Amino acid sequence: MPTHRLHLRPAISALLLLAALGARPAHAGLFDDDEARRQIDDLTVQVNERVDTLSKAQIELMNQIQSLRDENARLRGQVETLQYELESAKKRQQDFYVDLDGRVRKLETPPDAGNAPPADGGDAANGKPSGPAAEAGEYEAALNLFKANKIKESAAAFEAFAKAYPDGALTPNAYFWQGNALTALRDCKRAIDVYRVVANKWPQNPRAADALIGVASCQQELGDARGARATLEAVLTKYPDGSAAATARQRLKK
Secondary structure, eight states: OOHHHHHHHHHHHHHHHHHHHHHHHHHHHHHHHHHHHHHHHHHHHHHHHHHHHHHHHHHHHHHHHHHHHHHHHHHHHHHHHHHHHHHHHHHHHHHHHHHHHHHHHHHHSOTTGGGOOOSSOTTGGGTOOOSHHHHHHHHHHHHHHHHTTOHHHHHHHHHHHHHHOTTOTTHHHHHHHHHHHHHHTTOHHHHHHHHHHHHHHOTTSHHHHHHHHHHHHHHHHTTOHHHHHHHHHHHHHHOOSSHHHHHHHHHHHO
16 A cells, blocks of 8 residues: 555544534534524413413403492492482381371360460469470470481480470370480480380370380390390280281281
C-alpha cells in the first residue's frame, strides 16, 4: 500500500469522528425545540380550557345573583303589600269597634242621662260638670283620641277615666279600649292585665268576650301559643255565641 494512503487514513477517521460528534448536538437541539413547542401547545390548550370554565362559572354566578335580586325585589313588594293590607285591616277593625261602641252606648245610656242633675253636686260649684253627663263627655273625649290615632294619649285618657269612674256604666268599655290602645303600642303585657279586668270584674258585660280575644291576641304576639289557645277555648266555653266565639273558632282552626 502506498505510504501517503497510510498517512491519510488516521486523518479521515478523525474527520468522521468529529462529524459524528457535531451532528448529535444539532439533532438533540432540534428534538428539544419540538418538545418545548408541544408542551407550550398543551399548556395553551389547558389555559384556554380553564379560562372557558371560569368564564362560564362567572356568567352562571352573575345570572344567579340577578335572579336573587329579582326574587328579593318580588318578596319586598309582597311584604309591602302585606303591611298595607294589615294596616288597612287594623283600621277597618278599629272603625268597626268604634261604631259598635257607639251603638252599645246608645242602648245602655238612658234617654235623659244627658239632662240628669249631678248626683252629688260634686264639682258643679267649681264649674266642672259631674254625673252621667261628665262621665259620657270624658269617655267620648278619650274615644276621640283613639279615633284620631293618638293612641298613647288615648291609653292615658282611658286609664284616667277608669280611675275617676271605677264603677261607672262606661268603665268596662274604657278598660277594653285601653287594652286596644296598649296593644297598638305593643305593650302586650300591660294590655293583657287590662283586658283581664274586664273579663274578671264584668264577665256578663258585652265587652268581656272581646276582651278575652284581645288577651289571646297579645299572648300570641308574645309567643305564648299554648296560652292563646287556652284563652280562645275559654271564650267558646263561656261565650259560645256571638262574634267573639266565631273569631275564636276561626283562630283555633289555624
